Amino acid sequence: MSLSFSDLKLQSPLLTALAAAGYEQPTPVQLESIPAALANHDLMVSAQTGSGKTAAFLLPTLQRMIKRSEKPGKGPRALVLTPTRELAQQVEKNAQIYGKNMPWLRSVTLVGGTSFGQQIRALSRPIDLIVATPGRLMDHMRQGRIDFSRLEVLTLDEADRMLDMGFIDDIETIVAATPAERQTLLFSATWDGMVGKLAQKLTNQPEKIDIAREEKQGKIDEHLLYCDDSRHKNRLLDFILRDTSIDQAVIFTATKAMSEQLADRLYENGFSANCLHGDMPQGWRNRTLMDLRKGRIKILVATDVAARGIDVPTITHVINYDLPKQAEDYVHRIGRTGRAGRTGLAITFAEVNEYVKVHKIERYLNRKLPEQTIDGMEPTRKRVSKPTGRGRRSFNNNSNNPKNGNWNNGNRRNNSAGSGQKHRPNQQNQANRSRSGSPRSVSSQAKH
Ligand code: AMP
Numbered sequence: 001m002s003l004s005f006s007d008l009k010l011q012s013p014l015l016t017a018l019a020a021a022g023y024e025q026p027t028p029v030q031l032e033s034i035p036a037a038l039a040n041h042d043l044m045v046s047a048q049t050g051s052g053k054t055a056a057f058l059l060p061t062l063q064r065m066i067k068r069s070e071k072p073g074k075g076p077r078a079l080v081l082t083p084t085r086e087l088a089q090q091v092e093k094n095a096q097i098y099g100k101n102m103p104w105l106r107s108v109t110l111v112g113g114t115s116f117g118q119q120i121r122a123l124s125r126p127i128d129l130i131v132a133t134p135g136r137l138m139d140h141m142r143q144g145r146i147d148f149s150r151l152e153v154l155t156l157d158e159a160d161r162m163l164d165m166g167f168i169d170d171i172e173t174i175v176a177a178t179p180a181e182r183q184t185l186l187f188s189a190t191w192d193g194m195v196g197k198l199a200q201k202l203t204n205q206p207e208k209i210d211i212a213r214e215e216k217q218g219k220i221d222e223h224l225l226y227c228d229d230s231r232h233k234n235r236l237l238d239f240i241l242r243d244t245s246i247d248q249a250v251i252f253t254a255t256k257a258m259s260e261q262l263a264d265r266l267y268e269n270g271f272s273a274n275c276l277h278g279d280m281p282q283g284w285r286n287r288t289l290m291d292l293r294k295g296r297i298k299i300l301v302a303t304d305v306a307a308r309g310i311d312v313p314t315i316t317h318v319i320n321y322d323l324p325k326q327a328e329d330y331v332h333r334i335g336r337t338g339r340a341g342r343t344g345l346a347i348t349f350a351e352v353n354e355y356v357k358v359h360k361i362e363r364y365l366n367r368k369l370p371e372q373t374i375d376g377m378e379p380t381r382k383r384v385s386k387p388t389g390r391g392r393r394s395f396n397n398n399s400n401n402p403k404n405g406n407w408n409n410g411n412r413r414n415n416s417a418g419s420g421q422k423h424r425p426n427q428q429n430q431a432n433r434s435r436s437g438s439p440r441s442v443s444s445q446a447k448h
């Protein structure tokens with residue numbers, strides 16, 4: 001018999017909100033984390049994006065807020081730190097969904113790239129939940145706007161990523177300002193290295209919960225395509241993007257410049273494409289994500305950092321145009337598809353001289369990526385080391401099942417089907433900004 005949310009001792013305001021959100025059953029990470037957090041244990045949870053980890057820490061945190069705080073003051077009762085602005089906004093949005101039957105609940109997102117005014121106004125009244133990126137939270141703390149004396153729960157979401165982004169000093173300063181008797185909930189893809197040491201320091205006899213990485217695998221079909229060079233890669237990409245089964249796709253590039261360049265090229269080729277990267281002012285980033293959510297953008301070309309909080313169930317395809325710099329980013333990237341129980345297709349391009357990077361990812365995953373070719377578009381250059389030939393499959397004209405991730409040359413003719421409308425709401429704006437000399441780069445905010 002499977003357990004329901006009410007078996008986890010969640011109270012009715014949350015249960016009705018979950019039913020309204022269409023959640024029928026807790027996911028494995030929720031099954032394990034919610035009872036332990038409700039019992040006031042500290043947690044160290046390793047779970048991937050897409051596993052339902054946000055609800056795993058928000059639900060027990062919100063349940064505390066059904067009762068009034070016993071402490072006076074107006075400071076936050078819970079703080080969630082996230083590495084990126086988009087993830088912070090996503091987490092607060094989820095808190096509003098789960099807390100919709102708690103009309104007294106007040107939450108705010110404190111992230112860079114947005115005006116201080118609204119954030120200061122929110123902080124001037126009693127606040128229950130703050131979701132923040134470390135940099136902007138520190139700005140408010142320096143101005144004496146945050147009193148942590150009421151804080152009951154501190155959550156670090158994607159803690160490993162926050163450390164990768166250089167937030168260790170900020171995190172230590174923030175934690176030092178919180179009460180020692182707080183509950184600490186840590187979520188991270190790994191506990192190796194610095195993040196493990198930090199976890200030891202921050203937690204008190206934590207319960208360790210490890211949700212197997214394999215959990216998501218059945219839902220995402222993965223393909224690895226080798227190519228000779230960037231021209232060959234672009235030909236493969238154009239072919240793939242004509243696939244009629246693409247609802248929406250996220251394409252990952254290694255650099256911000258490449259994300260812009262590729263989005264421009266695709267847009268010129270008739271795709272409703274736009275880019276998303278950390279140097280774009282927050283307003284553009286929000287608009288672009290909204291356009292994606294509303295289906296006004298079919299193809300989003302993004303860098304790793306900017307794409308971390310994207311939770312759009314209609315993304316059917318993830319394309320790794322460039323390989324990720326770190327092996328674990330592969331998992332985060334492909335987790336943008338196959339969300340909310342749907343299936344997805346993740347296609348990874350690797351140039352023939354990049355096999356070492358591919359092996360690194362495969363070692364991290366502890367499995368091989370299924371290598372494939374497209375008929376008539378196979379790589380001609382040889383790889384220098386032994387090829388990863390096992391399990392190699394070739395697409396041919398009979399494999400006409402785009403839903404299964406197969407393409408054939410028949411799809412190629414269907415240019416209009418894959419291209420969507422020529423609609424790129426932010427592009428003109430962006431072009432104007434760069435021409436008028438406004439800074440494209442706001443690198444001091446890029447991390448927040
Ligand atoms: P997360 O891993 O927190 O980013 O969640 C991934 C997606 O799963 C989000 O779209 C959530 O709204 C959705 N989700 C989380 N928990 C459940 C659940 N128990 N049932 C159905 N969908 C869920």
